[in-house]
Amino acid sequence: MNPYLSMRGITKVYKDMEVPANSNVDFEVKTGEIHALIGENGAGKTTLMKILYGLELPEAGDIYIKDQEVKIHSPLEANRLGIGMVHQHFKLIGDFTVAENIVLGIEPKKNLFFVNREEAIKKVAEVIEKHNFHIDPSTKVSKLTVGQMQQVEIIKMLYRNVDLLVLDEPTSVLTEQEIQRLFETLRYLLTLGKTIIIITHKLNEVMEIASRVSVMRKGVMVATRNIKEVDKKELARLMIGKSVLFQINKEIVACGEPVVELKDVTLYQRGRQTPLLQDLNFSVHSCEILGLAGVGGNGLGELEDILSGLRKISKGKIYHNEENVTNLGAEALRNRGFAYVPADRLNRGSSLTTTVKENLIVSNHHSFLSRGVIKRKMVQDFVDTLQKGFSIDGDPDKPIGTLSGGNIQKVILARELAGKTDFIIFSEPTWGLDIASSQFVYEKILEIRKQGVAVLLISSNLDELLSLADRIIVLYKGRIVANRINDDTLDNEGVGEYMLGLRDDFARKGDNHGE
Amino acid sequence: MVSGMILPEKGITMANKKSIKEHLAGAVGLLITLAAAFIIVLILVFLLSKDPLRTISYFFSGPFRNKFYFGNMINASIPLIFTGLGISLAFKSSMFNLGGEGQVYSGGLAATAVCLALPLANPFLGSIFALIAAFAAGGIIAGLSGVFKMAWDTDELITSFLISSALILIVDFIITGPMDDPTNNLLATSPIPLQYRFLKIYPPSKLDISLFFALFFAAGVYFFMNRTHWGYEMRMCGLNREFARYGGINVGKFMVIPMILSGGLHGLGGGFAILGTYDMCLKGFSGGMGWNGIAVALIAKNNPLAVIPAALFFAYLEAGAKAAMLHSDVTFEIAAIVQSVIFYLVTAQALYGLVSSKKRKAL
Numbered sequence: 003m004n005p006y007l008s009m010r011g012i013t014k015v016y017k018d019m020e021v022p023a024n025s026n027v028d029f030e031v032k033t034g035e036i037h038a039l040i041g042e043n044g045a046g047k048t049t050l051m052k053i054l055y056g057l058e059l060p061e062a063g064d065i066y067i068k069d070q071e072v073k074i075h076s077p078l079e080a081n082r083l084g085i086g087m088v089h090q091h092f093k094l095i096g097d098f099t100v101a102e103n104i105v106l107g108i109e110p111k112k113n114l115f116f117v118n119r120e121e122a123i124k125k126v127a128e129v130i131e132k133h134n135f136h137i138d139p140s141t142k143v144s145k146l147t148v149g150q151m152q153q154v155e156i157i158k159m160l161y162r163n164v165d166l167l168v169l170d171e172p173t174s175v176l177t178e179q180e181i182q183r184l185f186e187t188l189r190y191l192l193t194l195g196k197t198i199i200i201i202t203h204k205l206n207e208v209m210e211i212a213s214r215v216s217v218m219r220k221g222v223m224v225a226t227r228n229i230k231e232v233d234k235k236e237l238a239r240l241m242i243g244k245s246v247l248f249q250i251n252k253e254i255v256a257c258g259e260p261v262v263e264l265k266d267v268t269l270y271q272r273g274r275q276t277p278l279l280q281d282l283n284f285s286v287h288s289c290e291i292l293g294l295a296g297v298g299g300n301g302l303g304e305l306e307d308i309l310s311g312l313r314k315i316s317k318g319k320i321y322h323n324e325e326n327v328t329n330l331g332a333e334a335l336r337n338r339g340f341a342y343v344p345a346d347r348l349n350r351g352s353s354l355t356t357t358v359k360e361n362l363i364v365s366n367h368h369s370f371l372s373r374g375v376i377k378r379k380m381v382q383d384f385v386d387t388l389q390k391g392f393s394i395d396g397d398p399d400k401p402i403g404t405l406s407g408g409n410i411q412k413v414i415l416a417r418e419l420a421g422k423t424d425f426i427i428f429s430e431p432t433w434g435l436d437i438a439s440s441q442f443v444y445e446k447i448l449e450i451r452k453q454g455v456a457v458l459l460i461s462s463n464l465d466e467l468l469s470l471a472d473r474i475i476v477l478y479k480g481r482i483v484a485n486r487i488n489d490d491t492l493d494n495e496g497v498g499e500y501m502l503g504l505r506d507d508f509a510r511k512g513d514n515h516g517e
Numbered sequence: 518m519v520s521g522m523i524l525p526e527k528g529i530t531m532a533n534k535k536s537i538k539e540h541l542a543g544a545v546g547l548l549i550t551l552a553a554a555f556i557i558v559l560i561l562v563f564l565l566s567k568d569p570l571r572t573i574s575y576f577f578s579g580p581f582r583n584k585f586y587f588g589n590m591i592n593a594s595i596p597l598i599f600t601g602l603g604i605s606l607a608f609k610s611s612m613f614n615l616g617g618e619g620q621v622y623s624g625g626l627a628a629t630a631v632c633l634a635l636p637l638a639n640p641f642l643g644s645i646f647a648l649i650a651a652f653a654a655g656g657i658i659a660g661l662s663g664v665f666k667m668a669w670d671t672d673e674l675i676t677s678f679l680i681s682s683a684l685i686l687i688v689d690f691i692i693t694g695p696m697d698d699p700t701n702n703l704l705a706t707s708p709i710p711l712q713y714r715f716l717k718i719y720p721p722s723k724l725d726i727s728l729f730f731a732l733f734f735a736a737g738v739y740f741f742m743n744r745t746h747w748g749y750e751m752r753m754c755g756l757n758r759e760f761a762r763y764g765g766i767n768v769g770k771f772m773v774i775p776m777i778l779s780g781g782l783h784g785l786g787g788g789f790a791i792l793g794t795y796d797m798c799l800k801g802f803s804g805g806m807g808w809n810g811i812a813v814a815l816i817a818k819n820n821p822l823a824v825i826p827a828a829l830f831f832a833y834l835e836a837g838a839k840a841a842m843l844h845s846d847v848t849f850e851i852a853a854i855v856q857s858v859i860f861y862l863v864t865a866q867a868l869y870g871l872v873s874s875k876k877r878k879a880l
Contacts, residue, residue, distance in 0.1 A: 332765045349757065349760065350763045353761075356752075371746050
């Protein structure tokens, strides 16, 4: 059978990113199949689907639908070609009714100008009835559960008569029962002759629902397999890949005292049954790089927020140098010597419209004060020193947004390493950086480790973790599933199995989570 | 900027070129807006006035025809400088104070009450007390909205407006009820003692020494925002609250402080108007000062120093409308329409800049 969709040689390079998000990607989907597109965070799955849906234009490559070459410049064109997408973050308007959301953009008109509400509700009700959904088209979307909102998105696509439905991480926000209901819906859509692409990184779900699977890694399509011919281990190996060793000269430094210690740290979220983080116990020692791995959505981001004082925990204790610092705010933690290089460097780590200079002093502007006035001469000297020391390329009086990604990260590093610190969090410190900038970051991390600082390194780049970390902890569904010394017994595949929930060193008896 | 263009780094040169271009675009835009406003005014006046040339001439040159008009125009800009400063300070911190009207009015009443309560005090100390009371009245009222936002995440835009609207009625009641002076046949309190009334500096107009205070405060707010510890923290909160919180700045505190300062400046505007211009608290004396302050801040793009010319421009429009009304056949309503047309266009231009820069930020 000819493929329904065929993407050939797709290449996409984002500005400020030296590594292409998609590099010469070939991707084929057959009519009437559920095709899973899997890969780690940042592997390029979403970019590829954005190109298919007209949200991004590729630098190179062609798209064919039923052997016809097509150019897709906008989601509306994609809809016209029969392609629909359900985004990870729903594109719904909370104050509109279900029907209004579904007809949005193609509303039935009355007298040229006015939306025909009755007609809209009637038409939507027909679609809902026909496909056996249980949603009242006149309810406001803000009153629906997350699972129902997703159904609305799917109904929206059915209303538009799409033949190919793309779902971006559809299960990440759903409960177990809602996931099962979604899968029933997807199987039903297959019987209508629809074709489905599902983007995910959850291997259990791939095995359950998909008939074929394509794996992406670092912007490259590495394999496409029939589901019957692979197992989860094989997929994990394909996703994570073989280790690429970095050029890092890591000296052996004896581990010191624990600097930060977590005791039974638990985080609940209102409206969620399972905790986001559950009974975390670990400590970070001086002269130690503790690597923290996990697939997105398993609690890494929450832990990052907690240890930087931006989020409060529900239960447990956190100690710094044996003093209780549980739920202290960012200011108090910084005063105690915490430093933090966040993953979100464009919104949290810097203020894009603010000058480089003012970005550099946000955490230590107190030290330039004389009777409440900031001494500009002192700031200038400080900024000059940092700019030289970290070879930051750019005008310190211009907004930091005018700098390149690598230079923005250097500004953040310079600021965080400038103060007296004994505990520092690095979250995705080299994400999107080129090799030279990454190398610079690694050297800095190793340098402060040698000085006795306790380092927590959160990264989705396993090569980076395995090259730098002294110990590695893996989080899966908010729990620690591995806490191991990083020695020869630990490799990419091993960590990958922990990350995907295939292995658990701390499993309780009778608790077969992950299945 | 020229020196920037010869720097070898490509990125910097480009950024500079862009900003020059943007500045030029901004200036050209403002000129086009003013020209369009002028044309619309001409059309309106030709339609509505029997003697259009006389009307136009008074509208534009009226404020400069004699010392009285000119001085009063400058005097009218003084409260607008205070309210404009108050608004720009709040906006810079990403806090929205829509309660200016009530804050000015309450500040005026508080200053009057202090003056009346201390009939024999030293004029210097007495007026300082009166101004502190004015600042405190406005500051507390606006500060409440900041506290509510910090504690319960209520929208300060709505609470400040609601609180102010209620207060206007209460102040109205106090002026016409408990504090009304039946001897002066006005809906007003008794006049404040003579020693508190500010020195007039440009007779026969009402212009008084408050002008120097207004200029001083504009410079002060500029220095405060750009050079001091709190100013820095407030601006960081305003530009990116997530970043400020990450950097260890207490963002809750800077929901309250900008509102207190903003309300305080509004209150001072009311206080200075009483001591300098009105000599007693008249019912509704401050009507429009709060709203116009928002417009002034918008035109000034929240720059405290630019607030001065923006307030003068606004006062000029108002004085022109008044002059045209007195010396030709246009009625108050027509003068007001002409004035608002100019004003709408200029604010639209200022707003457009604000919105498009926000959009750029979002991208």
